[in-house]
Amino acid sequence: MTLTLTNNEAPAKGRSLWDDARDRLLANRAAVASMIVLVLIALLSVFGPILSSHNFDTVYRDYVKVPASLSAYPRADQVEPAFMSAARRARVTVDSYAREGDTVVAEISSSREIDPRSVRYIDRSDLFRNAELTGMSEDKKSATLRADINFMHFYFGTDANGRDMMTRTFIAGRVSLTIGLLATVVAISIGVLYGATSGYLGGRVDQMMMRAVDILYSLPFIFFVIMLVVFFGRNFILMFIAVGAVEWLDMARIVRGQTLSIKRQEYVQAAEAMGVSDRGIVRRHIIPNTLGPVVVYMTLLVPKVILLESFLSFLGLGIQEPMTSWGVLISEGARNLQGAAWMLIFPSIFLTSTLFALNFIGDGLRDALDPKDR
Amino acid sequence: MTTETSKTVLAIKDLVVDFETATGTVNAVRGVEIHVNAGETVAIVGESGSGKSQAMMAAMGLLASNGRTRGEVTYEDRNILGLPIRKLNSVRGRKITMIFQEPMTSLDPLYTIGRQLAEPMVVHGGLSWKAAKAKALELLRLVNIPEPERKIKSYPYELSGGQRQRVMIAMALANDPDVLIADEPTTALDVTTQAQILDLLADLQKRLGMAVIFITHDLGIVRRIADRVYVMKTGEVVESGETATIFTQPAHPYTRMLLDAEPTGHKPPVPDSAQVLLEAQKVSVEFELDTGFLQPKHVLRAVDDISFSLRRGQTLGIVGESGSGKSTLGRAILNLLPASGRVVFQGQQISGRDRAAMRALRKDMQLIFQDPFGSLSPRMTVGQIISEGLLVHEPSLSARDRDLRACQALEEVSLDPVMRNRYPHEFSGGQRQRIAIARTMVLKPELVVLDEPTSALDRTIQKQVVELLKDLQKTYDLTYLFISHDLAVVRALSDTVMVMQRGKVVEAGTVDAIFEAPKSDYTRELIGAAMLTQQQMMETA
Numbered sequence: 012m013t014l015t016l017t018n019n020e021a022p023a024k025g026r027s028l029w030d031d032a033r034d035r036l037l038a039n040r041a042a043v044a045s046m047i048v049l050v051l052i053a054l055l056s057v058f059g060p061i062l063s064s065h066n067f068d069t070v071y072r073d074y075v076k077v078p079a080s081l082s083a084y085p086r087a088d089q090v091e092p093a094f095m096s097a098a099r100r101a102r103v104t105v106d107s108y109a110r111e112g113d114t115v116v117a118e119i120s121s122s123r124e125i126d127p128r129s130v131r132y133i134d135r136s137d138l139f140r141n142a143e144l145t146g147m148s149e150d151k152k153s154a155t156l157r158a159d160i161n162f163m164h165f166y167f168g169t170d171a172n173g174r175d176m177m178t179r180t181f182i183a184g185r186v187s188l189t190i191g192l193l194a195t196v197v198a199i200s201i202g203v204l205y206g207a208t209s210g211y212l213g214g215r216v217d218q219m220m221m222r223a224v225d226i227l228y229s230l231p232f233i234f235f236v237i238m239l240v241v242f243f244g245r246n247f248i249l250m251f252i253a254v255g256a257v258e259w260l261d262m263a264r265i266v267r268g269q270t271l272s273i274k275r276q277e278y279v280q281a282a283e284a285m286g287v288s289d290r291g292i293v294r295r296h297i298i299p300n301t302l303g304p305v306v307v308y309m310t311l312l313v314p315k316v317i318l319l320e321s322f323l324s325f326l327g328l329g330i331q332e333p334m335t336s337w338g339v340l341i342s343e344g345a346r347n348l349q350g351a352a353w354m355l356i357f358p359s360i361f362l363t364s365t366l367f368a369l370n371f372i373g374d375g376l377r378d379a380l381d382p383k384d385r
Numbered sequence: 386m387t388t389e390t391s392k393t394v395l396a397i398k399d400l401v402v403d404f405e406t407a408t409g410t411v412n413a414v415r416g417v418e419i420h421v422n423a424g425e426t427v428a429i430v431g432e433s434g435s436g437k438s439q440a441m442m443a444a445m446g447l448l449a450s451n452g453r454t455r456g457e458v459t460y461e462d463r464n465i466l467g468l469p470i471r472k473l474n475s476v477r478g479r480k481i482t483m484i485f486q487e488p489m490t491s492l493d494p495l496y497t498i499g500r501q502l503a504e505p506m507v508v509h510g511g512l513s514w515k516a517a518k519a520k521a522l523e524l525l526r527l528v529n530i531p532e533p534e535r536k537i538k539s540y541p542y543e544l545s546g547g548q549r550q551r552v553m554i555a556m557a558l559a560n561d562p563d564v565l566i567a568d569e570p571t572t573a574l575d576v577t578t579q580a581q582i583l584d585l586l587a588d589l590q591k592r593l594g595m596a597v598i599f600i601t602h603d604l605g606i607v608r609r610i611a612d613r614v615y616v617m618k619t620g621e622v623v624e625s626g627e628t629a630t631i632f633t634q635p636a637h638p639y640t641r642m643l644l645d646a647e648p649t650g651h652k653p654p655v656p657d658s659a660q661v662l663l664e665a666q667k668v669s670v671e672f673e674l675d676t677g678f679l680q681p682k683h684v685l686r687a688v689d690d691i692s693f694s695l696r697r698g699q700t701l702g703i704v705g706e707s708g709s710g711k712s713t714l715g716r717a718i719l720n721l722l723p724a725s726g727r728v729v730f731q732g733q734q735i736s737g738r739d740r741a742a743m744r745a746l747r748k749d750m751q752l753i754f755q756d757p758f759g760s761l762s763p764r765m766t767v768g769q770i771i772s773e774g775l776l777v778h779e780p781s782l783s784a785r786d787r788d789l790r791a792c793q794a795l796e797e798v799s800l801d802p803v804m805r806n807r808y809p810h811e812f813s814g815g816q817r818q819r820i821a822i823a824r825t826m827v828l829k830p831e832l833v834v835l836d837e838p839t840s841a842l843d844r845t846i847q848k849q850v851v852e853l854l855k856d857l858q859k860t861y862d863l864t865y866l867f868i869s870h871d872l873a874v875v876r877a878l879s880d881t882v883m884v885m886q887r888g889k890v891v892e893a894g895t896v897d898a899i900f901e902a903p904k905s906d907y908t909r910e911l912i913g914a915a916m917l918t919q920q921q922m923m924e925t926a
Contacts, residue, residue, distance in 0.1 A: 027764065027766075027808050028808065277759040278762040280721070281754060285747055285773065285777060285824075286744040286745075286747030288744075295762070295765065296762050296765075299764040
């Protein structure tokens with residue numbers, strides 16, 4: 012006699028609770044906007060470095076800490092001094108200097124014969140390319156030097172080593188998101204299995220397993236990471252292990268708590284009465300029913316892990332140069348805040364919008380999965 | 386059909402309640418007219434989902450946030466429907482009060498009974514704490530709580546369910562209301578407690594002269610206390626009138642169906658030659674209660690020295706109030722709990738076996754639960770739920786065969802196998818209980834322990850499930866251990882009956898012996914509390 016009965020024409024394929032949750036999530040505007048933002052950031056992180064005209068580790072010595080700008084470098088007033096200093100390095104005297112559009116034309120002379128290879132000095136500067144000597148005089152002591160100005164864009168500016176911040180921010184996104192995701196997956200898989208087993212078996216096994224968790228909890232995290240770094244050296248994989256190995260503890264406790272209430276549900280008792288093995292019960296009945304809170308926790312764990320990684324990198328225990336992550340960029344930016352604020356601003360924008368988006372999605376998921384609606 | 390008079394205190398006219406949900410608008414109440422006169426008891430009867438509670442909640446402005454109302458609710462010549470909360474509160478909770486089904490959760494566990502009773506009087510009534518406490522004590526006396534001086538200082542957990550419901554009634558009476566709306570106030574209580582609460586309500590009404598609107602699904606209660614009845618179905622009042630008229634000359638087919646839904650009939654006896662399937666000797670279950678550090682352990686004997694034997698095809702009904710140990714006994718028989726004593730099933734001793742050794746036998750002994758909402762895993766499809774047992778007991782079956790067996794099982798319980806890919810939440814309570822039965826039937830068991838399988842269902846659905854259980858028993862020569870507090874169902878299904886109280890067997894015998902000539906006082910009390918109404922109905926029907 013309930014209202015669900017009225018719809019007998021419904022398709023035979025049922026709507027699972029997950030389907031309902033997804034619909035509710037998609038009706039949540041903040042969550043959908045956050046998902047779009049997150050996808051954009053992820054796409055930028057994956058494809059940005061490929062599409063960018065700079066490599067993340069290319070050093071432009073002439074562009075150290077240039078501010079973020081939409082217009083191209085070099086600026087008009089930078090060209091002549093840079094040309095002069097390049098010419099000095101080539102040991103030639105500049106007799107006349109003229110800029111013709113995007114090229115520089117100069118009459119040069121020298122007390123000795125001009126080596127045609129000395130154009131390399133000009134090319135070596137980040138400002139010029141295709142330098143060539145024309146109209147070499149008879150005694151080879153004077154010539155006309157032409158060089159194209161090499162225009163480059165640094166939309167996010169450059170860092171203290173003269174590397175393009177935009178590419179570095181994107182590549183850092185790759186690293187941060189990967190760590191966030193992988194460490195979370197590690198933490199969740201260990202935590203869910205451990206917690207569900209401990210909670211379901213109960214009794215002495217539960218006591219032992221949870222005391223082990225308590226002991227691990229009491230180890231200072233930084234001490235733990237430093238030990239790992241000392242033993243195994245710094246590397247990328249270690250980050251997952253270190254972060255995952257610590258974060259699963261929370262997960263295990265959450266899942267254990269869930270399991271304790273689920274195992275008193277009648278469907279678990281029914282399975283027991285049917286003779287289903289412990290493994291079957293944990294796998295088919297307990298874990299699927301704990302996944303709601305787990306998914307929510309996961310979206311909150313990813314930002315936590317990203318921040319942890321930032322913290323470790325900030326301390327110098329994380330990612331190694333020239334690889335970088337948002338945490339590394341931000342810590343460098345913080346050091347150069349005076350005079351080079353862009354170094355802090357752009358990675359911070361990316362990190363905070365990712366964290367915001369993940370938190371909003373987590374919020375939306377919590378609402379969507381709320382059993383109160385059932 | 387009575388019409389409104391000057392004595393009418395609360396009148397509901399053309400009340401419509403709609404709920405906006407993600408899947409569309411649900412019309413919970415469609416134009417209901419209900420009124421109640423001073424000093425009158427009106428019952429609203431209907432099955433779950435008929436909108437009887439929602440109509441009253443709407444009148445009280447207690448709907449969920451997605452509810453929309455239209456119509457008129459008149460109290461003292463004023464339409465109170467849709468009033469802003471401040472104005473509504475001058476009526477609600479003072480002149481029109483409500484008591485709910487669940488006495489366990491309606492009281493705040495952190496405050497004493499006295500404080501919870503006194504607080505509204507201090508905050509709303511402007512009384513001093515001292516005066517309020519005195520009034521609270523007076524109220525507790527009014528609702529006949531034993532030792533009110535002590536109870537006023539206790540916390541809710543120290544009170545039994547019936548006592549808590551009395552406190553709730555006392556709370557509702559605090560401001561001398563004109564109308565008391567009781568929403569299934571006795572459904573969560575044992576039969577004997579239920580009878581006491583009903584007596585109390587009738588008595589209070591006589592003394593205080595208020596109007597009572599009683600929402601229930603139980604026709605027995607209606608028959609016992611109501612002056613007039615409204616029968617509701619799918620949001621509409623299908624019939625209304627004097628109680629006696631409704632019961633003797635029901636006009637609407639739905640009312641007739643409700644009246645016919647009382648379980649009747651008798652189980653044909655099993656020949657004595659039938660083989661003994663299950664034998665229990667001196668079964669006891671003890672729970673150790675944690676009393677604290679360095680204190681002697683307190684041992685609770687939930688099941689105390691119980692013996693019985695069951696022949697193939699027989700049904701043993703186990704009757705008792707909550708806490709009598711009947712469910713514990715059922716689980717102990719299935720070796721799901723550590724128990725002492727000896728249980729022999731099909732000639733094999735099963736007590737003391739560990740889980741692995743039990744597994745082979747689990748196929749033949751099954752358990753069906755009371756709550757069809759809790760006993761099905763919410764994230765598995767019905768097909769998966771039903772065929773899970775096959776995974777364990779017939780692992781050689783292919784996925785196709787399992788699916789086929791699940792379809793057969795669904796057909797056996799009269800459900801369309803097309804629905805096997807749906808999830809449990811898409812089914813109604815009765816359908817879910819059928820799914821739970823299909824889950825056990827797929828394994829072709831010998832013995833089924835039925836733990837209150839019909840208690841959570843509406844009467845009409847209950848009847849269908851009882852019929853289904855009877856049919857299955859006939860077809861497969863099943864043996865049932867039927868645990869219930871519902872004596873009517875037990876009477877219709879069982880060969881022998883065992884009455885339990887506090888873990889002990891009070892009385893045991895054949896159905897006729899127990900029901901026609903009960904020997905012990907407790908049995909008589911149980912039958913009196915439960916059957917009174919049904920016997921009356923049999924006389925009139």
